[in-house]
Each structure stands twice: as structure tokens, then as C-alpha cells.
Amino acid sequence: MESTTVTDMIERALDAIRFGPDGLVPAIAQQHDTGEILMLAWMNRDAVRASLTEGRACYWSRSRGKLWRKGETSGQVQVLRELRIDCDGDAVLLMVDQDGVACHTGRRSCFFRAWRDGAWTITAAPQIPPEILYPDTVGR
């Protein structure tokens, strides 16, 4: 009975989210304590369900067309601290504890390009070489 109740609750959580015509909503990942914005990704119903059930950020990969448990390849898991939605219910905020780095370039945040004085400026260096994050894919 317990698992049914939890499932029912998660379905209620899903009912408040207005997924787009493609079944997706944008999801912001923010480091829960520092406020740093780590990345923006996309979630479908299954991704929200998996995130709430498993307590870790899970997205829908538009490029790969499948569920994407953040960190499943790189090890850079995002532990879910809180899931929020906005006033319209069509955007999600994941407050997470990021293990290591969020960006596939090895940077803590994906938002490392700032428009300053008429040019895109790199604001952060990689903390981990991408070839260590993705040893089986980089260079192919």
C-alpha cells in the first residue's frame, strides 16, 4: 500500500506541471546552497517521476531522445534537495547538490560565456578535463 501511496503522490505532483506540446518543460538546476545556476535541461513526465522517486536529477535528453540520469556516464550526479515549479507551472527549478561539475566541458556551470564589451568572454576554466569525465567518447 505504501508504494501505491507514494506513486499517487507523485502523480499529483505531475498534475501541477504544464508540459509543452512536445511533452517537455525547461528545468533549471541550481546549487542549493550557493545559488549558482548550473545548467538548463528538459524534463518530461518520466524524468520528473524518476527525479522524485530516486532523489537525483533526471532529465530528458532531446539530442539522444531518452531519459538521462545526470551523472550516469560522468559520475557527476546531482542529488535532488528540492523541486519547485513556477507560477504558471511550465518551468521547473531543481535545487540540487552537484557532485563535481555540471557541464560536459568540465566546468562547474554550463553558463560560462558572458557578453562583455562586445564579445563573448569565458568566465570559468574547466575543473576536470572532459576526457576524464567521458573516457569512452571524447576524441571519437
Next chain:
Amino acid sequence: MESTTVTDMIERALDAIRFGPDGLVPAIAQQHDTGEILMLAWMNRDAVRASLTEGRACYWSRSRGKLWRKGETSGQVQVLRELRIDCDGDAVLLMVDQDGVACHTGRRSCFFRAWRDGAWTITAAPQIPPEILYPDTVGR
């Protein structure tokens, strides 16, 4: 000549942004000093151009189908401190100085619903009554 140069620069900024098939990218507005996430909205090329030119957040309103200078009705302007893009160039981060509140409900942030203990919990109260923000529209 000066204005031509500025225009050229902004077109170069736009070239790095990968707008979706609908001509839009999601844009996160973050209070630049506290790190608080204020809202998520959408931008097209004209919205990015206007934001960079005018130094204030300008979005594309999907519901109204027109350019939306944040604060034009409510007075709650977002002064643009920095515009960033993510690693893929398909998401924008606006670091802003929010005048008053970001949310049409009168709350500082639109993300005021958190999933806690199996229910959506309101995390913040309105700071300004919506009827003061939108005296000509509320109640109609």
C-alpha cells in the same frame, strides 16, 4: 559609425545563440547579487537585441505573441547586469537587478511552489498585491 559598430557587435552576440525551431530560447532571470532565481521566460532575436541595446530584460511573450519589456505595465523593471549563454548556446541567463518583484502574483520569484512531503507548498508570500501591480487588468 558608432551605432553601426554597436549593431554589428550585437548581431555577433546573436550569432552565438541557437534559437529553437520556434525562434525562441529559454531565458533564466537571476538576481545578480543574491543568486535568487526570479523567473524563466523566452527570448527571440528581437528580445535579445532589445535587452542588450536598452540594458533591461526584454522577453518574447508567448501568450501575447509580442515583445515584452519586463516592467512596462507593472513598473517592476529588470536592469540587465550581464547576459550569459550556456555551453550549447541554446539557453540564456540574464543576471539582473530586479526592481521590486518578478512574479505577476506579487512575489519576488515565480518559483514559490516547492514539492515537500507529498504536497506543493507555498514558500513565499506576495510582497505587493497584484491589483497594485496591474490596476487595469486584475479582476476583469
